[in-house]
Amino acid sequence: GIVLGDNVTVAAAADLKRPIVLSGVSLGEGAELRGCVVDRNSRVGRRAHILEGAIIGAHCVLGEESQVRPAVAIWPSKAVEAGAIVSTSLIWGQGATRHLFGLRGISGLANIEITPEFAVRLGAAYGSLLNPGAQVVVSRDQRSISRMISRSLMAGLMSTGIHIQDLEATAIPIARYMVGHLAVVGGVHIRLDPERSDHLLIEFLDQRGINLPTAQEKKLETAYLREDLRRATVEGIGDIHTPGMAVAAYGEGFTRHLNGQAIRHSRAKVVIDYAYAVSGAVLPQLLAQLGCDALVLNASLRQNPPTAAERAKLLDQLGRVVTALEATLGIQVGANGEQLVVVDEQGRPAAGDELTALMAALMLRHHPGQTLVVPVTASGAVDQIAQIWGGRVIRTKANPAALMQACQEHRGVILGGSGDMGFIFPQLHPGFDGMFCIAKLIEILTIQEDTLGQVRAQLPQVAYRVERVSCPSRLRGAVLRYLVEHHASRGLDLVDGVRLYPDFPRRDRWVLVLPQPTAPVLDIMVNGPDPTWVNLQVEHYTHLIDTFLHLEITHEIGVDQ
Incomplete structure (x- = not known):
């Protein structure tokens, strides 16, 4: 028989066969329960299936069309994403998702x-x-x-x-x-x-x-x-x-794609901070083979990696060491050798979009007329740099696989990536490589007889701001459709998210609305001529999206009631 506790809500077309459902549970339309137990105050979405012998703990949320396999136990206060299939017991963690893969893996x-x-x-x-x-x-x-x-x-x-x-x-x-x-x-x-x-x-x-x-x-x-x-x-x-000999094989390719003579005569002094993330670093060995003097900091392994605040302190320490030693540059390496933050000769760090522009300028000055591959999130500074040096910019989806693929598909690509993700040098291998990036920096600065600070001072000045807006995952597509429908006459780019041109046909001023794949948020990125214009656009589109979401959620509540 069926056992239902107090205040259980059963929607239309729910199919119950021998379940035990305790107090305060809500069962959505078309939900199917077979010989299972659902503890108090849990919510089962529309057309969700809970099969024989499964036990759902208190205060759980099962999304629409999710499925819990036989004899699976879900501990209290877990959330199962819409469409997810739970085939093993869920004890720790936040819950179960429909997709294993995120942005990187x-x-x-x-x-x-x-x-x-x-x-x-x-x-x-x-x-x-x-x-x-x-x-x-x-x-x-x-x-x-x-x-x-x-x-x-x-x-x-x-x-x-x-x-x-x-x-x-x-x-x-x-x-x-x-x-x-x-x-x-x-x-x-x-x-x-x-x-x-x-x-x-x-x-x-x-x-x-x-x-x-x-x-x-x-x-x-x-x-x-x-x-x-x-x-x-x-x-x-x-x-x-x-x-x-994996390191030796990589080292052979590493040196083959560099101007070793320039690096040997550079007299460059580099300070590398590994932020307690590696033991027995490879890069200093490779640089030593090229006659480059590298001082290594914090190259011991901590099982618990430094927090963001600790990394910031280490970066400040790196800047002081660079200036004290009058070094050419400093580097803080992260992400198992993929990502980096650069410190110039004055001890000032460059990261994120500024680092993207810095690398673009260095590479195109060295290889004018060639191609850069960057994510849609890169600011307009990259386009201005490419225009100065006769280069071409290809924008891809803001995910690593898309960047790597584009770098392989297009001819004449000398650099891919961004300051946030890392940089790709397709002639060496198709992935991000912070180690090769450091050596390339030394090579180009030597050949061009510049310092990092001098190149930095010549970068185009653009106003760029990123604002994050909360948005339920189920409504992200609706927001993007709304923006497309209301801006179709003013030009759009749909490579990733929606890029709008408020002053169309001008394309150097834009607003990019991009969903985050791993969080219920939208990023609003604005690129323009000055901070005033950028701030006005951020306020306008934040208000526009918030208003739309409020109306959609209000409508959903009305329909449910």
């Missing part, structure tokens, strides 16, 4: 959401998509959690008959380079998430070293969620090999 709370059990199953799902006997590179950062997860993932791969080239603890630029130079079909890199220090990030690479395209990510998600896993026979279990 698969990210989750270390040893809570990204667990050894998860990694084994994920490795088996990935291996099941590959031909038996294929080879895959596996690499990681130096932290213990990454070692544990990589070994679990390798076990899953081996169980499907996949052979592993284990690079062990390796910076991701070196891993990408090796994927392109070994007889492998792809790679996996495991590291702490650069954005969230309590999260682990798992990135899957294709045979060129580029992050998997969306279509391949979806295939992997489907294999994982459906548990569509291949099992090899005893004779077909994969092996682990450890290729030697």
